[in-house]
Amino acid sequence: MRFQNVIGVRRDGLRHTESELRELAAGAANGDIPDYQLAAWLMAAYLNPLDDEETAWLTQAIAESGERVDLTGLPKPWFDKHSTGGVGDKTSIILLPILAACGMTVLKMSGHGLGTTGGTLDKLESIPGFRVDLDIEELKSQAKRIGVAITGQSPNLAPADKALYALRDVTGTVASIPLLVSSILSKKIAGGAETILLDVKSGSGGFMRTAEGALDLAAGLARTAKTCGLDCHLALTDMTQPLGSVGNAVEIEESLAILRNQAENAGQERVRELIHELAGIALASVHLVQTPQEGREMARSVIESGKALAKAEEWFAAQGGSIDAALPTAPVQRTIKASQTTYIAEIDAESVGVAVIAMGGGRRRKDDLIDSRVGVKVHVAVGSAVKQGEPLFTICAADEAMADRTERLVLGATSWSDAPVEKRPVVIRVF
């Protein structure tokens, strides 16, 4: 019954005490507070948002609601990277071996995808034999040995977040910035991070569909991270158009192309640009270089020298895969070409994401199976000047009917211009 008082505080727009938020997180984690009371609190918190101090308290309380990873024995500073997720967002798969090749130790817990936001684990699972179920000890020892390791989110870490997130998902209370901030940062804190790099996506393919919303989220993350004592670096990046190709195997293929220094079209060029930018920030954040500019140079150099690719092979092999493994391939590979000379004015990220989900390349529901073969290779970007007959998209589909449907959806997501269109910078702002 006592939790009713806590609900009342939020409902009436008053301020929580730190101990009330500890009670909330502990009760969500151990099931002592029933779902309906948590749901009522979440709606009250959506409509009467937590202030900065309350958000920091909640973040810490969620981080402390379960086990915490102890990174003792790994080189400091303990670094983690997180993206708010987007269509074609394969950043971690490319960035992790680059950073490891530069001498950083990167270990990461990641998730499966839901909705238009693909999951890093789903993509890695399209590599035959790749294991994403390392336990914390395996994760740490692999990271210590080769500098890079990835696994699924441990259920024992920040269990309050798991309970709250499941409820937010079904009660229309996901899109609250203080709740998002506490969800994201609590997991980073529980994972042992001290220095974090956050990639906040802005646009229809990301969680925050408007530039204002994404900026608010980024600012909220920066403030709360600081209050919680994290060394937080933040990039606000474009998600109005897909970040290169979209799918599972096709994104692994594209990731390896970038690591092989083979980016060859405008879609891949944007991926490479983002990777360089994020690597620059990451390397500077841990003081391996003096400036992000030096970091970008270092990243470029480990790609060009083949060190990043070699690190990727070491990583994939350590988790049971190989960079040379044959990836699952869709039987239908249809390249859509430009019917006339034109400029690309728009490729709506969300619509492309939805088209890939419709082919089975993503999940509508948590228990949907994924067809890792399907996807859409995106050869162009907003601002690309294309000549008649040049490739725009390659649709990888299970059959011709599916390819037909996807072609209509992808062309529907695209708009054209007779006049030149400005390219959009992939990184909008760095905090």
Place this chain on the structure above:
Amino acid sequence: MRFQNVIGVRRDGLRHTESELRELAAGAANGDIPDYQLAAWLMAAYLNPLDDEETAWLTQAIAESGERVDLTGLPKPWFDKHSTGGVGDKTSIILLPILAACGMTVLKMSGHGLGTTGGTLDKLESIPGFRVDLDIEELKSQAKRIGVAITGQSPNLAPADKALYALRDVTGTVASIPLLVSSILSKKIAGGAETILLDVKSGSGGFMRTAEGALDLAAGLARTAKTCGLDCHLALTDMTQPLGSVGNAVEIEESLAILRNQAENAGQERVRELIHELAGIALASVHLVQTPQEGREMARSVIESGKALAKAEEWFAAQGGSIDAALPTAPVQRTIKASQTTYIAEIDAESVGVAVIAMGGGRRRKDDLIDSRVGVKVHVAVGSAVKQGEPLFTICAADEAMADRTERLVLGATSWSDAPVEKRPVVIRVF
């Protein structure tokens, strides 16, 4: 999943369609909508209140969420009376036989008490043998035969209200006027009423503690009742002080005293005044008389002639009791007398209610057992001029220690004045 959209409408302060509210009520009744989604909707509805049309839609939808009582065969207009509940509120027990003695047919579903609000059923159950579990057919046939019958709320009537109320109780969302209005009126509609008399209590012992809140609730009830096609009559009445004595057996005793025309102190005088007022409104509402004034005269006359008492005996006997049955009596009966000549400035209703609950005369939780013997007889009212040695309260307790505690609480709830204090009218306003 679809109900998330309905939650989103409320969360964003938009307007529901009628079919959304039907879906809500049906899903609450049959369990298709999980508690946590209903809880989130309730909090959103608390913070973004339903407008009048939405409230009327919700009321009808809840009324139609289960069985409905068909009063065919009983004389029209089909009348029902409801009180929002208060400390010492025994109105129905006195009013029903009076109205029946005047020629009306009154059948009522009532509830058990929770918190400081006593329950009519609990009070009637203190009469040895009295049955409050008539089924709908028994209720109707008894009302047809003798004009008066009462029973517990049928679980099949307005089941959506039962589900929503249970959640509101534990999520801090009870005190929302549109939700209160739909809860109260849906049950009246499901019960077959066409003409209703609502007694809205105002003050610390009632549900609405402030005069403004009670007035808002009364106004909301009046508007929604009208939209739903009910002929609704409404009295806003004083609940800043107890309505006479408080307890279970002691309230039956006091009810019979009023019916025997034996009201002999200022506390009972207020009960009698309220009964006359409500009877006047009720009799005029069904056109048995032209004006409430004539209705009051008629009520007075059936009391004075003994017809009302005879009807009460017929009623009690029909349900297994008797007006002459020996009521349970507390072993300790301690009368507190005025220590000096003074005026009564305040008797806080809630504090007296809490004191009676502490003796076991009411429920803190739904499954608490009730001691029907205990209570506090209130001999005075705000504005009473008392002389030294005159009785103020009689405490009916299980033992001396309990009487000591209750004496302190009841005296603590009372304040005094050397100067005359104005009496408070029992009826504040009639709509």
